[in-house]
Amino acid sequence: MLVMLGASLGGCANLFDTDKEEKIYPDVPAEQRYNEGLTLMQKEDYAEAIKRFEDVDRQHPYSDWARKSMLMIAYINYNQGRYEESIGAAKRYLTLHPGSADAAYAQYLIASSYFDQIPDISRDQQRTQRAMDALEEVVRKYPDTEYxxxxxxxxxxxxxQLAGKEMMIGRYYLEQRNYAGAINRFKVVVTRYQTTRHVEEALYRLTEAYMALGIMSEAQTSAAVLGYNFPDSSWYKDAFKLVESRGVSPKLNEQSWIAKAFKGLGLG
Structure with a gap:
């Protein structure tokens, strides 16, 4: 009865998809099937290569060839831009073989799959954060590897990228004269992303925002920190002119959160 049902379902499937025939590979040695997959990869027949590797995994699930095949499936999917499939295969690999020599590479494939999907700065940056989390996992777990x-x-x-997003929102708030909102965004850049190229502008924008609020001590401090760490920066020259227009000069207030943020990082 079960055999007949299976045949019936198979017949129905063929009615709807007459051009696609499911290939059933005979049970052959795992190494042979794995090498067939490698050969197909070299010929850039990636779909068939994946089928061979899946066949190894299915017919010889506890072999080293199955372990290698899982990783090759993750790699091919990544190479072809099928990132979610690559992430799924690599995660499965790590679940089954967390202590293997290739675990670092599997984790790196996951991180790279997220990284390659980082969106334009104007869009939501959730994938960027996922990429950072996965990349930090590589560094934390496998610090001595090339990955x-x-x-x-x-x-x-x-x-x-994340710093750029904060800057974009901060500039918008400045234009809207929402100075408190702008300061909060620039503060994120200064405290979390101070090694990025955006930190110089963030310090200048803090000078602008604090001056607009009349908080001259913080404006002077942000300008002073900018000048101390980036004396040749065009942003510092603009910040110097800005505070000077109020009859004051850049001056460090060591109690300011700005000074403390940079002091703790050895940048000020």
Missing amino acids: AVSAKRKLEVARD
Whole structure:
């Protein structure tokens, strides 16, 4: 009865998809099937290669070839831009083989899949945060690997992206004269993303916002910190002119959160 039902369902499927035939591969040695997958990869027949690797995983689930096949599936999907599929395969690999020599690479594939999906700065940055979390996982768990080195570089790019998003919102608030909102955004850049290229402008914008609120001590401090750390910056020159227009000069207030943020980082 079950056999007949299976045949019936198979027949119905063929009625709707006459061009696609499911290939059933015979049970052959795992190494042979794995090598077939590699050959198909070299020929850039990625769909068939994945089928071979899946076949290894299905028919020889506890073999080393199955473990390698899982990783190849994750790699091919990543290489072809199928990021969610790559993430799924790599996570499955880590669940089954967390202590293997290739675990670092599997984690790196997950991080890179998120990283390659980082959206334009004008859009929601949830994927950027996911990329950062996954990249930090690579650095934390596998610090002595080549993947950690690459992850650190990608982390800087991701941080720059998030800092850029904060700057964009902060500038908007400045234009709307929502100075408190602007300060909060620039504060995020100064405290969380101070190694990015946006920190100089953030300090200048803080000078602008505090001056607009009449809080001259903080305006002078942000200008002073900017000048101390980036003396040749065009942003510092503008900040100096700005505070000077009120008859004062950049002056560090060591009790300011700005001074403390940079002092703790060894940048001021």
